[in-house]
Amino acid sequence: MKKVYVLIGNYGSGKSELALNFAFKAAERGERTELLDLDMVNTYFRLTERGNMTRMKEIRLVSPNFANSGIETLSLPAEVASAFAMDWDTVIFDVGGDSTGATALGRYHQDFMELEPGALEVLNVVNIRRPLAGTVEKIMHLQEEMEIHSRLKITGMINNTNLAEMTGPDELRDGYEIIREVSERTGVPVKYTAGRTALLEQFLAEGHDPKYIGQPLPIDIYMRRDWNSWINSLAEKRPQQLEYL
Amino acid sequence: MALTLMKGSEAIAEAAIRAGARFFFGYPITPQTEIPEYMSARMPEVGGCFLQAESEVAAINMVYGAAGTGARVITSSSSPGVSLKQEGISYCAGAQLPCVILNVMRGGPGLGNIQASQGDYMQGVKGGGNGDYHLLTYAPSSVQEAIDIMMFAFEKAEKYRMPVLFLADGIIAQMMEPVEMPEMVDYKVDPEKKPWACTGWKPGDDPAKRGVINSIYIDTESLSIHNEHLQAIYAEARANEQMWENYKTEDAEYIITAFGTVARIAKTAIDELREQGVKVGLFRPISVWPYPYDAMRETICREQVKGVLDVEVNEGQMLEDVKLGLEGAKPIRFFGHYGSEFPTTDEIKNEILKMKEGK
Numbered sequence: 001m002k003k004v005y006v007l008i009g010n011y012g013s014g015k016s017e018l019a020l021n022f023a024f025k026a027a028e029r030g031e032r033t034e035l036l037d038l039d040m041v042n043t044y045f046r047l048t049e050r051g052n053m054t055r056m057k058e059i060r061l062v063s064p065n066f067a068n069s070g071i072e073t074l075s076l077p078a079e080v081a082s083a084f085a086m087d088w089d090t091v092i093f094d095v096g097g098d099s100t101g102a103t104a105l106g107r108y109h110q111d112f113m114e115l116e117p118g119a120l121e122v123l124n125v126v127n128i129r130r131p132l133a134g135t136v137e138k139i140m141h142l143q144e145e146m147e148i149h150s151r152l153k154i155t156g157m158i159n160n161t162n163l164a165e166m167t168g169p170d171e172l173r174d175g176y177e178i179i180r181e182v183s184e185r186t187g188v189p190v191k192y193t194a195g196r197t198a199l200l201e202q203f204l205a206e207g208h209d210p211k212y213i214g215q216p217l218p219i220d221i222y223m224r225r226d227w228n229s230w231i232n233s234l235a236e237k238r239p240q241q242l243e244y245l
Numbered sequence: 246m247a248l249t250l251m252k253g254s255e256a257i258a259e260a261a262i263r264a265g266a267r268f269f270f271g272y273p274i275t276p277q278t279e280i281p282e283y284m285s286a287r288m289p290e291v292g293g294c295f296l297q298a299e300s301e302v303a304a305i306n307m308v309y310g311a312a313g314t315g316a317r318v319i320t321s322s323s324s325p326g327v328s329l330k331q332e333g334i335s336y337c338a339g340a341q342l343p344c345v346i347l348n349v350m351r352g353g354p355g356l357g358n359i360q361a362s363q364g365d366y367m368q369g370v371k372g373g374g375n376g377d378y379h380l381l382t383y384a385p386s387s388v389q390e391a392i393d394i395m396m397f398a399f400e401k402a403e404k405y406r407m408p409v410l411f412l413a414d415g416i417i418a419q420m421m422e423p424v425e426m427p428e429m430v431d432y433k434v435d436p437e438k439k440p441w442a443c444t445g446w447k448p449g450d451d452p453a454k455r456g457v458i459n460s461i462y463i464d465t466e467s468l469s470i471h472n473e474h475l476q477a478i479y480a481e482a483r484a485n486e487q488m489w490e491n492y493k494t495e496d497a498e499y500i501i502t503a504f505g506t507v508a509r510i511a512k513t514a515i516d517e518l519r520e521q522g523v524k525v526g527l528f529r530p531i532s533v534w535p536y537p538y539d540a541m542r543e544t545i546c547r548e549q550v551k552g553v554l555d556v557e558v559n560e561g562q563m564l565e566d567v568k569l570g571l572e573g574a575k576p577i578r579f580f581g582h583y584g585s586e587f588p589t590t591d592e593i594k595n596e597i598l599k600m601k602e603g604k
Contacts (some may be wrong), residue, residue, distance in 0.1 A: 011252065012252060012421045044360075044361075044419035044420075129248070129249050129250040129423070130251075131259075162250070163248055163423040164250060164422060165423075166423040
């Protein structure tokens with residue numbers, strides 16, 4: 001059965017990173033995989049910049065980007081229909097941040113509703129270290145707004161609490177406590193807890209309630225922002241220098 | 246205090262509010278639209294005013310008006326929008342109005358593109374508007390540094406009665422980094438401290454105490470006196486406000502000069518080159534006006550330094566200041582890209598290795 005994962009969440013919660021991880025893991029399992037970049041909100045640091053990586057792994061990438069130029073036409077590409085029409089094993093939607101970004105999904109309401117029962121997972125990626133997702137109330141508010149705008153019901157949460165390069169053991173633990181309360185109050189289950197392998201293992205060893213951990217999801221970092229990789233696609237084009245004395 | 250993961254734009258906007266900014270006037274333009282977006286939600290919460298002006302020209306003139314009352318006022322834009330503001334910036338400088346202007350640089354010239362760039366260095370530090378004026382200009386290299394500079398920017402602007410300019414490349418505003426946000430400053434306009442501010446005057450008040458905000462001096466002599474006064478202030482700012490960073494320069498044989506995000510890429514290159522035994526360091530100006538010439542000379546004009554590599558995302562705009570400061574003391578090489586193409590670690594490493602081999 002085709003599985004469709006929709007990743008929504010607060011700006012900067014790590015949707016693109018997780019989308020790449022979901023896609024690469026599916027491709028490694030030999031599944032026919034399509035990855036859709038529906039981020040219509042932000043043109044910096046998007047999944048589309050990793051187009052070469054996805055091609056190497058034989059993942060089909062659908063992007064709103066115009067001619068790989070950083071410019072968007074602010075229209076959804078017609079190829080999005082392929083997610084529903086074609087015979088994939090795994091389809092992953094990476095959506096823009098907040099309810100603003102989630103709005104793009106509303107257009108496909110009918111298509112989502114026509115999927116087989118159980119095929120659709122709408123996952124709210126939560127990073128409590130982001131200022132607008134730092135409390136139970138803020139997360140619940142965001143969740144409600146995103147559901148209205150996307151016209152989809154959130155089926156699960158992902159604890160992806162991180163501070164980028166400075167992530168430590170406190171992040172997943174603090175995320176766990178807050179997300180657990182959100183889950184208790186809303187009934188939305190925690191489906192995954194994501195993190196770099198070492199940190200994730202450390203967190204799992206602490207013996208928290210598995211009900212609020214879900215499936216552990218060790219991730220690799222592909223969207224790394226070290227200011228030499230994010231724009232690497234242009235690097236080999238033309239070395240150009242002037243010499244002064 | 247706990248760290249939060251913040252986007253540069255949000256962090257800069259929040260820091261401005263915590264530093265006492267209560268008026269924001271601006272107009273959306275990528276890659277800084279998140280700043281007005283954040284301000285539009287946040288200003289009402291602190292009793293401030295967010296106003297989306299009809300244009301950048303209007304926004305900077307609103308800054309002129311509001312800053313004239315002594316309030317802490319901020320505007321933000323990106324390159325083409327900052328070009329539009331230049332007339333108003335010159336007026337603010339002429340009328341000696343403290344305020345903060347953010348330029349989140351994108352590719353140019355003209356409309357260019359919406360990706361990050363460093364192409365407005367000249368416009369920022371050599372004066373984009375008319376007349377003899379300067380802006381206290383800072384080029385942050387991380388989100389935390391942008392916050393830290395914002396926390397003293399208004400005080401500096403008020404001390405010298407000069408506008409402050411943030412020269413941040415698009416990456417600084419768009420990237421997310423863990424940051425610590427300082428506490429809110431309790432700022433209120435104090436007419437004693439700002440006797441020039443227009444805080445209200447009625448008939449019967451002492452006419453000598455009437456605030457006048459003005460940049461026009463019709464007769465030759467008074468304009469000359471006004472300019473002499475401005476130049477004295479700039480001399481004081483030059484003497485007191487230079488900021489820079491030295492990174493692994495102590496034993497360095499090659500020094501990279503760079504500002505903003507490029508300096509971070511340079512640091513990665515330096516670390517990797519040092520693993521290969523090549524002694525490289527970085528001199529990074531944080532204030533680009535006043536440019537830290539003396540500190541740069543002190544770092545670079547040492548026996549063991551064989552050469553300087555200046556790296557920028559423009560055609561070598563800061564290079565002129567590097568050359569001015571070094572006065573031919575060391576060989577200088579330039580490596581840069583135009584528009585919004587950022588150099589990679591490997592490119593910088595290759596340039597240093599070529600210098601080492603005498604190529």
